[in-house]
Amino acid sequence: MSSVLYDAPGPRARRNSMIGTVVAGAVLLGLAVLVVVQLGNNGQLDGAKWGPIYNPGNPYFVATWLRLLTGLLVTLETAAITLVLALAIGTLLVILRITSSRAFRWIVVTIVEGLRGLPVIVTIFFAARVLPEFGVSMPPLWYVVVGLTAYNCVIIAEIIRSGINALPRGQAEAAYAVGMSRLQVLRLILLPQAFRLMLPALISQLVVIVKDTSLGFVVFGYSDFVREANTVIQFFGGQLKINFPLQMFLTVALVFILINYGLGKLAEYINRRGSRGPKRPAGTTADTAVLVEAGVHGTAATGGGTGAA
Amino acid sequence: MDALIAEFPRFFAGFLGTLRICLFAGVGALILGTFMATFRVSPVPPLRWLGLAWVTIFRNSPLAVVLFLFAFGLPQVGVIFPSFQNNAFFWPGVASLVCYTAAFVCEAVRSGINSVAPGQAEAARAVGLTFTQTLSAVVLPQAIRTVVPPLGSVMIAMIKNSAIVGAFGVTGELFSVDSGNTALGYSALSSLTGVAIAYLVITIPAGLLLGVIERKIEVKR
Numbered sequence: 001m002s003s004v005l006y007d008a009p010g011p012r013a014r015r016n017s018m019i020g021t022v023v024a025g026a027v028l029l030g031l032a033v034l035v036v037v038q039l040g041n042n043g044q045l046d047g048a049k050w051g052p053i054y055n056p057g058n059p060y061f062v063a064t065w066l067r068l069l070t071g072l073l074v075t076l077e078t079a080a081i082t083l084v085l086a087l088a089i090g091t092l093l094v095i096l097r098i099t100s101s102r103a104f105r106w107i108v109v110t111i112v113e114g115l116r117g118l119p120v121i122v123t124i125f126f127a128a129r130v131l132p133e134f135g136v137s138m139p140p141l142w143y144v145v146v147g148l149t150a151y152n153c154v155i156i157a158e159i160i161r162s163g164i165n166a167l168p169r170g171q172a173e174a175a176y177a178v179g180m181s182r183l184q185v186l187r188l189i190l191l192p193q194a195f196r197l198m199l200p201a202l203i204s205q206l207v208v209i210v211k212d213t214s215l216g217f218v219v220f221g222y223s224d225f226v227r228e229a230n231t232v233i234q235f236f237g238g239q240l241k242i243n244f245p246l247q248m249f250l251t252v253a254l255v256f257i258l259i260n261y262g263l264g265k266l267a268e269y270i271n272r273r274g275s276r277g278p279k280r281p282a283g284t285t286a287d288t289a290v291l292v293e294a295g296v297h298g299t300a301a302t303g304g305g306t307g308a309a
Numbered sequence: 310m311d312a313l314i315a316e317f318p319r320f321f322a323g324f325l326g327t328l329r330i331c332l333f334a335g336v337g338a339l340i341l342g343t344f345m346a347t348f349r350v351s352p353v354p355p356l357r358w359l360g361l362a363w364v365t366i367f368r369n370s371p372l373a374v375v376l377f378l379f380a381f382g383l384p385q386v387g388v389i390f391p392s393f394q395n396n397a398f399f400w401p402g403v404a405s406l407v408c409y410t411a412a413f414v415c416e417a418v419r420s421g422i423n424s425v426a427p428g429q430a431e432a433a434r435a436v437g438l439t440f441t442q443t444l445s446a447v448v449l450p451q452a453i454r455t456v457v458p459p460l461g462s463v464m465i466a467m468i469k470n471s472a473i474v475g476a477f478g479v480t481g482e483l484f485s486v487d488s489g490n491t492a493l494g495y496s497a498l499s500s501l502t503g504v505a506i507a508y509l510v511i512t513i514p515a516g517l518l519l520g521v522i523e524r525k526i527e528v529k530r
Binding site: 009013020021024028038039041042116117118119120121122125126129130133207211212214215217218226230243245246249250252253256257259260261264 | 351352353354355356365366369370371373374375377378381382383385387469470472473476484487496497498501504505509512513516
């Protein structure tokens with residue numbers, strides 16, 4: 001492991017790290033054994049608790065997974081609609097913010113800063129509870145979509161804006177020089193490049209959206225993956241006296257991890273491929289992904305941009 | 310806005326409740342996350358795997374699912390959290406926030422350490438500084454500058470995420486103030502606006518402060 005912190009190890013360092021490996025390995029193995037023993041002592045390794053999820057021969061296997069997959073479809077549907085809407089509105093916000101006069105711009109800035117500071121669960125709850133008070137009634141999925149979009153469109157707007165800021169200034173200057181209008185410069189020169197540049201960050205934001213669909217549990221009647229998992233748990237606990245919240249939630253987590261890990265790898269791949277290209281300005285790093293997932297706050301998101309400009 | 314004024318004490322109590330959860334979770338996540346980051350850059354493979362596994366698992370699962378797992382899954386294996394002021398979900402909530410946020414802290418710290426140019430440490434070793442000297446006088450002072458902004462973002466995100474713990478049934482927290490208000494017959498608009506404002510009172514100044522700190526410590530290259 002080459003690192004900033006140490007040189008290539010010599011014989012003594014290699015021996016030390018070998019000892020460390022054995023000790024740490026033994027401790028971790030011991031912990032793993034402890035977990036398994038603890039699971040066994042509490043009857044959690046019982047086939048009846050894992051069978052409905054992992055044993056295709058189990059009589060409930062098909063019904064359980066049909067239910068879960070229905071929920072997973074709702075989750076993916078929510079995430080997909082949210083992504084499309086948030087991209088569209090986010091781009092619109094960026095255009096408004098850049099092209100509007102100063103007197104008008106602060107309205108956009110206020111909207112962006114305000115929505116960015118709210119927990120997503122509050123925006124979802126806002127959509128689900130306040131919209132009906134004004135007589136707007138929608139299917140439950142759309143309340144979740146509205147709440148998620150309200151938050152994510154401003155995040156996406158900030159991602160795109162930091163992408164635009166990261167572009168070499170000559171791009172816009174050259175476009176203005178040949179007589180393009182502000183809107184033309186944005187549409188033809190800056191936005192296409194900013195999208196390409198920030199694609200990894202946008203995919204990381206998709207991971208956040210997929211995760212945040214699970215917050216739909218505050219919306220009555222929204223049956224996503226997590227809600228369906230809860231329903232299955234309750235059914236088994238009530239009807240069959242099989243209690244398996246641990247097994248079920250581990251499965252739910254595993255499915256989310258697989259989906260999001262895949263998306264993360266995709267973002268990494270695009271990032272690597274993109275950084276090979278000749279036109280990539282220095283200063284935008286893969287770590288934008290970390291910032292984005294953390295919810296992009298302060299001027300952190302523009303850090304890469306301001307460095308390059 | 311009737312609920313806002315009439316129920317101000319409740320909002321304020323919820324505000325403090327949120328701060329309390331965030332204080333516990335923030336300290337825990339910083340400690341655990343820093344440990345995980347040290348694991349991830351350590352020369353010992355099993356520790357590196359542990360760090361990587363932690364980050365992969367907690368960064369990719371929704372906090373709500375982690376919370377469900379901690380609150381309903383763990384009691385099945387005999388891990389029962391004590392209740393906090395008659396609130397059974399407080400400690401599971403804090404624990405899930407800690408584990409979840411630690412993954413992001415870990416990544417922020419690690420990328421900070423990696424952002425220090427290798428030449429810096431090499432030069433330090435070349436002039437004869439020991440490992441501790443290299444770390445404390447050369448690498449860490451530079452790493453901290455790059456770590457603080459993303460770490461601040463992670464903490465602000467954690468404050469927002471604490472609302473999920475409230476939605477889950479930890480009363481005496483900001484988000485939970487709303488359900489109490491609704492029970493009293495206030496409109497959702499007035500009550501939720503109050504909740505939203507209270508969060509913004511925390512997150513917007515925190516974001517501004519972070520921006521100031523960021524400019525202060527920015528490395529001029």
